[in-house]
Amino acid sequence: MARSGVTxxxxxxxxxxxxxxxxxxxxxxxxxxxxxxxxxxxxxLLLLSIGLPLLFALTGSELRRxxxxxxxxxxxxxxxxxxxxxxxxxxxxGRNTACLIVQFDDLERLLAHHGxxxxxxxxxxxxxxxxxxxxxxxxxxxxxxGTIALALTPVRRLDLxxxxxxxxxxxxxxxxxxxxxxxxxxxTCSVGFCIGGRAPQFxxxxxxxxxQAAADEALRCGPCGLRxxxxxxxxxxxxxxxxxxxxxxxxxxxxxxPFFQPQISTDTxxxxxxxxxxxxxxxxxxxxxxxxxxxxxxxxxxxxxxxxAMLQQSLAALAEWDRAGLRVPSVSVNFSASELxxxxxPERIRWELDxxxxxxxxxxxxILETVIAAAENDVVASNxxxxxxxxxxxDLDDFGTGHASILTIRRFVVRRLKIDRSFVTRVDQDREQQxxxxxxxxxxxxxxxxxxxxxxxxxxxxxxxxxxxxxxxxGFGLARPMPMEEASQWISRHNARTExxxxxxxxxx
Ligand code: C2E
Ligand code: CA
Ligand code: CA
Numbered sequence: 001m002a003r004s005g006v007t008x009x010x011x012x013x014x015x016x017x018x019x020x021x022x023x024x025x026x027x028x029x030x031x032x033x034x035x036x037x038x039x040x041x042x043x044x045l046l047l048l049s050i051g052l053p054l055l056f057a058l059t060g061s062e063l064r065r066x067x068x069x070x071x072x073x074x075x076x077x078x079x080x081x082x083x084x085x086x087x088x089x090x091x092x093x094g095r096n097t098a099c100l101i102v103q104f105d106d107l108e109r110l111l112a113h114h115g116x117x118x119x120x121x122x123x124x125x126x127x128x129x130x131x132x133x134x135x136x137x138x139x140x141x142x143x144x145x146g147t148i149a150l151a152l153t154p155v156r157r158l159d160l161x162x163x164x165x166x167x168x169x170x171x172x173x174x175x176x177x178x179x180x181x182x183x184x185x186x187x188t189c190s191v192g193f194c195i196g197g198r199a200p201q202f203x204x205x206x207x208x209x210x211x212q213a214a215a216d217e218a219l220r221c222g223p224c225g226l227r228x229x230x231x232x233x234x235x236x237x238x239x240x241x242x243x244x245x246x247x248x249x250x251x252x253x254x255x256x257x258p259f260f261q262p263q264i265s266t267d268t269x270x271x272x273x274x275x276x277x278x279x280x281x282x283x284x285x286x287x288x289x290x291x292x293x294x295x296x297x298x299x300x301x302x303x304x305x306x307x308x309a310m311l312q313q314s315l316a317a318l319a320e321w322d323r324a325g326l327r328v329p330s331v332s333v334n335f336s337a338s339e340l341x342x343x344x345x346p347e348r349i350r351w352e353l354d355x356x357x358x359x360x361x362x363x364x365x366x367i368l369e370t371v372i373a374a375a376e377n378d379v380v381a382s383n384x385x386x387x388x389x390x391x392x393x394x395d396l397d398d399f400g401t402g403h404a405s406i407l408t409i410r411r412f413v414v415r416r417l418k419i420d421r422s423f424v425t426r427v428d429q430d431r432e433q434q435x436x437x438x439x440x441x442x443x444x445x446x447x448x449x450x451x452x453x454x455x456x457x458x459x460x461x462x463x464x465x466x467x468x469x470x471x472x473x474x475g476f477g478l479a480r481p482m483p484m485e486e487a488s489q490w491i492s493r494h495n496a497r498t499e500x501x502x503x504x505x506x507x508x509x
Contacts, residue, residue, distance in 0.1 A: 079141040082151040083204030090196050095154035097196040098163055099207045101215035102130060102148040102170060105188045105223035108341055112379040114185060122178050122187055129173040149208065158195060160228060167191040167226045190218035194229035213237045220299065244300035247293065251305050255281045258314050259481035262490065263452060263474040266466040269498045271491060273330040273364060275474060276314040277481045278306065307339040311349065315356045317484045326491045332364035332395060337371045343379050346386040360391035367394065369402030372412050381411060388413035400440060409447065417444050421455025428460035441469050
């Protein structure tokens with residue numbers, strides 16, 4: 001009880017001194033000293049001149065605020081030094097220390113909504129709150145990109161339970177709203193930690209690395225993730241790093257390639273476009289489907305790189321078809337949620353189109369309905385609006401599975417609904433399926449949107465979809481996704497076929 005009273009006193013003192021060190025206060029220091037002398041005489045003057053420096057000296061390390069945005073390397077070195085010092089005490093006294101890493105969840109969203117200055121302010125204020133939760137002597141260091149490292153002063157009782165409690169207290173402190181320009185901003189954090197001596201080696205660097213590995217895992221499982229380091233985690237991390245390196249190299253080496261699946265107009269029977277679908281042309285495993293590598297691409301933050309590679313190769317294929325005199329009206333490229341959150345996306349796409357001398361109308365952006373339905377993010381909306389204004393088509397992928405509201409469809413300037421395969425399967429035999437597809441088609445018609453049914457596997461499904469008035473079809477029944485050269489041959493064969501079929505009466509075959 002008495003100990004917690006002392007701790008409370010220190011914390012108050014520290015917070016008062018934190019204020020006292022501000023430039024606003026320092027400007028008034030001479031006036032305050034003078035006022036003290038007038039009201040209290042020499043004794044107050046003496047108290048101020050000895051007391052203040054003494055307090056600074058006693059709590060100096062507590063108040064030493066790390067340089068915001070300091071050079072990453074030097075801040076990491078500083079954190080390592082602090083952990084080394086703490087570990088030295090552990091060796092001598094039998095006390096224990098720990099390193100905690102705090103990482104903010106979804107800093108990107110904060111940046112997109114409020115801008116960089118606000119993001120920095122929220123991080124700084126959260127760091128202040130974190131300091132408020134810690135004991136005197138604990139150290140706080142700002143690392144890269146908003147990451148905060150905490151080096152705990154060695155204490156007698158430090159176990160997993162007390163660390164979990166501390167982690168939870170840190171998260172609660174950060175979760176309190178931050179008031180910014182009259183608005184409340186909410187942010188959460190994930191925390192990883194490693195208790196001194198449990199790291200793979202007895203060194204500051206090993207302790208910091210272990211806490212960072214735990215924090216990365218916490219962030220991955222977040223928001224508000226909390227993880228202790230364990231040897232398993234290290235193995236997982238190594239595997240993750242190997243996978244990331246492998247994937248990154250695969251993208252660089254051009255092993256991720258688009259396969260193209262045709263989309264056909266039910267009106268004319270002509271090719272209306274190709275969807276580009278990612279494949280990993282693995283040197284040992286052969287063609288690997290996206291289900292086996294896309295989750296890892298997301299986890300390793302490589303979505304932008306993969307997206308860039310897919311866009312470049314898809315547009316290059318389109319330019320190549322143009323040169324060969326093969327008419328391909330457009331190519332559809334899938335964009336993930338994280339790519340759509342990148343504010344530079346429209347600029348990048350425009351640049352790629354210009355480079356290939358292609359009109360924006362030749363590119364269709366495929367966005368999952370789930371992404372649009374969940375996007376309260378203004379950047380996503382603004383990106384899609386810019387791309388639509390440029391002339392790119394916007395297709396709502398897997399439509400019927402994501403609960404996008406009509407208002408959202410309007411807001412995101414969607415041009416075409418891609419009816420999900422789950423509604424298309426056996427649509428020719430199942431009345432319930434037909435009712436669902438009819439409902440989607442009439443909604444699209446009322447909203448003035450085009451339609452495409454995906455996953456069309458049989459001639460029966462194709463025929464009924466044409467009769468019901470679906471604009472385009474795509475699926476194994478027409479062709480499977482194929483490499484570019486094969487797609488070129490397919491176009492020639494398809495063109496030869498459609499030229500033989502009379503144009504009138506195709507709808508409703
Ligand atoms: P999706 O965009 O819905 O693509 C359609 C998927 O259905 C493709 O699988 C395609 O091969 C498959 N498919 C097409 N016709 C039929 C059919 O008649 N029957 C059946 N059973 N399946 C059919 P794939 O290529 O394995 O792609 C799976 C998912 O991976 C895609 O679903 C898309 O969400 C994602 N994806 C693929 N390429 C990319 C990419 O470049 N970027 C991003 N962000 N996602 C991609
Ligand atoms: Ca798609
Ligand atoms: Ca789809």
